[in-house]
Amino acid sequence: MQIWTVLRPVLTVAAVVVVLLVLDRVVSRVLRRLTTAHPEAAAWPVLRRCRVPFLTAAGSALLLAGGRLAVPGAGVVRHVLLVAVLVSCGWLAARMVALLLDTWLSRYSTGPRDPARVRRVRTQASLLGRVCGAGIAVVTLAAVLMTFPAVRSVGTSLLASAGIVGLVLGVAAQSTLGNLFAGLQLAFSDMVGIDDVVVVAGEWGKVEEITLTYVAIATWDQRRIVMPVSYFVGKPFENWSRRGPGITGTAVLHLDHSTPVGELRAEFERRLDTHPLWDGTGRALQVVDTTPSTIVVRALMTARNADDAFELRCWAREELIRYLRHHHPAALPRLSFTEAPATPEDQVAPMVAVATRS
Template sequence: MSWTDDSSLHVLMAALVAVLLALLVHRVTASVVLRLTRSLPVSNRAAQQCRAPAQLLMPLMALQAVWHAAPDSFSLIAGIRHANGLLLLAALTWLGLRAVRGVAQGIVGLYPVNVDDNLQARRIHTQTRMLARTAMFIIVMAGLALMLMTFPGARQIGASLLASAGVVGLVAGIAARPIFSNLIAGLQIALAQPFRIDDVLIVQGEWGRVEEITGTYVVLKIWDERRLVIPLQWFIENPFQNWTRSSAQIIGTVFLWVDYRMPLAPLREAARLACEAAPEWDQRLCLLQVVDAGERSMQLRVLVTSSNSSLNWDLRCKVREALVDCMQRDWPEHLPLMRAEVGERSGVAAVPGADGA
C-alpha cells in the first residue's frame, strides 16, 4: 500500500488528530495537576519535573494506538511500530527519572540546611540523594533492557552469551565490580549514614566538609578550597573521622609551653576573658590545665568549646593569641628559657677568664 492511497491518508490523518488530542489532554491535565498540588511541595515538584517527559509520552502513546490499529499492508508499518515503541520506552524511562528527581528535590526542599541545628536536615538530604541516584540507576538499566528486548536478534545474542558464559561472565564481573561495589556502598551509606551532606570529616589527614555525594564518589571540600574526590567503596573499607556524627559541637585544644615559675592564675584569667570576649565560644567549657612537665618547662592545655569545628578553630586561635600576648606583656621572664648552672669546685666559683686567658 502506497502513502498516497486513501487508507494511508486516513491513517496519517488519524495519527495527526491523535497527536493534537494528546497534546491538548496533556496541557489540560498538567494545569489541573499543578493547581491541585500547589499546597503539596513534594507532589508539586514531581509534577513540574514530569511535565516535559509527559508532553512527549502522551503523543507517543496515542501514535502507538494508531499504528497498531493500522492495517499490516500500510507501508513500513512494522518499522514504524518498532521505532515508536522504542521512543515510547525512552519517554517512559525519562519520565521515571524526572519523577524520582522531582520527589527527591521536593523532600530536600522541606529540610533546609542553612539553620543552626541542621543534623536532621543533613540526614534527610543524604538518604534522599543516595536513594534517588540508586533508583535512577535501576530505572535506566530497566529501560535499556526493555528496549533491547524489542529486537528479535536480542534472543540470539543472549543465547550466544550463555554459550560462552564462563569467559564472558568472568570478564563482565571483573569489569563491573567497581560499579556494583560503589552502588552497594551507596546503599549502605544511605541507610547506615556514617556521614551526611555537610558533615566534617578527616580523611587521610585532610579536614573538610562533605560537599557532594554521587553514585560513585564523594566530594570533600577542604578548608583551603581544594576538593578531595573519594570513591564510595573507600569509606566502607577504611576508617575515617566524623566530627559531626551526632552533633556539631566540639571541644578544641590550645597547647602552650611556659617556664615552671609562671603562675597559672593569670593565664586562667586571660583564657577566661578571651573566651568571654569571643562570639565563637558557646559557654560550655573553658579550662586550663598542666598536662606535661618536661625537663625545662611545663606544657599547658586549654580546652574550649564551640557549636561547630569552624568556629572552634577561630576560637582556639584567639585564645592562643591572648595567652601569648598576656605573657609577653606581663610575664616575659617566664617564657620558656634555656638555663645554665655555674658550679663550684673546692669552694672556688668558676669565674670567666680566671685561667689568665
C-alpha cells in the first residue's frame, strides 16, 4: 500500500508528460504542414510562440486534475498547480491576442499597399495589444491573489468601500487615465500613426513609437523627442503624411531685378525632368514678391515623401544658383553704392561759410 501511494503520483506525472509529448508532436506537425502550404502567412511565427504557454497550461491542468485523485492531501501542491494554470492561461491569452492582431495587420500588409492605411492599422494594433496585455495582466494577478484565503477575506471586507477606493484611485490616476484614453483616441481617430512625418513644437521628425502614455518622434539628426499622448489630442501639430506621403517642396531665391525669369523657369523644368526624386505630379517657378533691391523667386516641386522633398529643395537651390552664376552673374543680388547728386543747398553752403569767415 505504501509503494502504491508513492507510485501513483509518479505514474500520474509520467502519464501527463507522455500526453504532452504526443500533443506537442501532433501540433508541431500540423503547424509545419500549414507553414509549408501557406508560407506567406504572418501568423505562424506567433502561433509557434503559443506552444510553450499552451503546453504549460495543459500540463498544469492535467496534473491538477490527476493530483486530486492521487494525492488528495497535498494542498500546497494543488495550490501551486492552480496558480500555474492561472498564470499560463493568462500567458496564453496574451499570445492569442498578439496572434489575432498580427493576423489583422497581415491582411493589410499583404494586400494592395496603401501606406497611410497600413500605418493606421499598425498604430491601432500596437495600442490594442498594449491595452489587452495590461488588462490580461491585471485580471491574471487578481485571479492569482484570490486563490489565497487571506487575500480573499481582505477583498471581501474591502468590497463595501470599493466606491470610495475607486474614487480616490480615479483622482490619483487622472493623468494616467487621461493619457490612456488619449492614446486610444489617437489610434482610432487617425490623427497620427507610426511612421507618420510630423512637425511638433517646431521640430520635424517621424513617429517611431506610440504607447499608452507617450509618443516617441525620431528627428532628422537622430534625436528622440518624447511627447505625452495628451499633447496630440489637446494641441495643434502638423502631420505631413496623414492621407498620403506625397508633399510639395519649395526653394526660395532672392535675385536681382534683371533676372531672366522665363529662361530660368525653362532651365528649372529641363533639369527637373531628369531628376529621379521628382514624382512628375507638379512643378512651378514664380516671382512671388519683390523688395526694393531684389525679387523673390519660388520654385515648387512635388515628391513622393518628405525626405525626397528635402533633397529636391536643396538640389534646386544649388542648381539654380550654379546656372545663374555661370550664365547670368548679374542676376545674383548685389549691393549698389552710388554718389548722391549735388543739391542747390549743397552749393550754397560753401559760399555762406566763406562770407562768414570774411
